[in-house]
Amino acid sequence: MTSSPQEPFRLAAVHGSVSGALLSRHAKVAGTLVAAQRDVLVVSSLVDPVPAARQAVLGRGIRFRMLVPDHVRTTAGPARRLGRLARQGVLIRTMPDVPLEALVVDGTLAILPGEDTHDVAVLRLPSVVAAITELAERLWPIAVPFTGSDPPEAVELSDRDRELLALLCEGRTDESAAAALGVSVRTVRRMVSSLMNRLGARSRFQAGVKAADRGWLAEEAHR
Numbered sequence: 001m002t003s004s005p006q007e008p009f010r011l012a013a014v015h016g017s018v019s020g021a022l023l024s025r026h027a028k029v030a031g032t033l034v035a036a037q038r039d040v041l042v043v044s045s046l047v048d049p050v051p052a053a054r055q056a057v058l059g060r061g062i063r064f065r066m067l068v069p070d071h072v073r074t075t076a077g078p079a080r081r082l083g084r085l086a087r088q089g090v091l092i093r094t095m096p097d098v099p100l101e102a103l104v105v106d107g108t109l110a111i112l113p114g115e116d117t118h119d120v121a122v123l124r125l126p127s128v129v130a131a132i133t134e135l136a137e138r139l140w141p142i143a144v145p146f147t148g149s150d151p152p153e154a155v156e157l158s159d160r161d162r163e164l165l166a167l168l169c170e171g172r173t174d175e176s177a178a179a180a181l182g183v184s185v186r187t188v189r190r191m192v193s194s195l196m197n198r199l200g201a202r203s204r205f206q207a208g209v210k211a212a213d214r215g216w217l218a219e220e221a222h223r
Contacts, residue, residue, distance in 0.1 A: 043067045047078040065091045070200035093143035094200040144200040
């Protein structure tokens with residue numbers, strides 16, 4: 001079994017013939033994570049790039065953070081997996097696109113994809129690790145928290161969600177939208193908060209833009 005360049009840290013079970021390179025990569029990542037003392041930060045396009053070693057880290061109370069792309073919020077399978085991770089104690093944030101694939105441990109070493117797609121590079125040179133760590137830490141506060149509070153099926157829009165998005169895009173207030181939908185203002189605000197969380201938006205305006213990008217508003221217009 002081989003891995004693509006988009007799967008630099010995946011440690012999923014491999015059936016059949018397993019190359020020494022894959023075993024080497026597994027050992028490097030797992031061994032490095034097990035040695036973590038304070039903090040692990042994963043920046044990756046994958047939903048759960050290091051499942052085998054993650055549980056051991058969480059079991060010791062190490063802070064485990066993951067930064068992944070926004071699109072996982074609105075894709076049923078990845079959203080479910082992220083929800084489970086959030087409930088296990090993983091701190092998750094999303095951003096439009098992650099600019100690198102990296103795993104930083106305690107701010108003292110970093111793991112990056114190696115030139116060989118079956119291997120990884122473990123970097124300990126202070127200046128290099130500091131540069132990677134600084135970038136990862138700068139990305140973290142500007143990304144949007146993923147709470148995992150929405151049920152898995154909520155990644156799909158309901159008819160009422162679509163109606164609410166259309167009303168908000170018309171410039172309706174919460175009170176006006178609530179009257180049009182026949183629900184309370186509190187319910188509207190809860191729905192808006194849920195939509196923002198699913199879209200990875202920090203504001204209602206940003207939620208509208210992201211909903212339009214995903215074609216949600218166009219779907220409502222043609223109903």
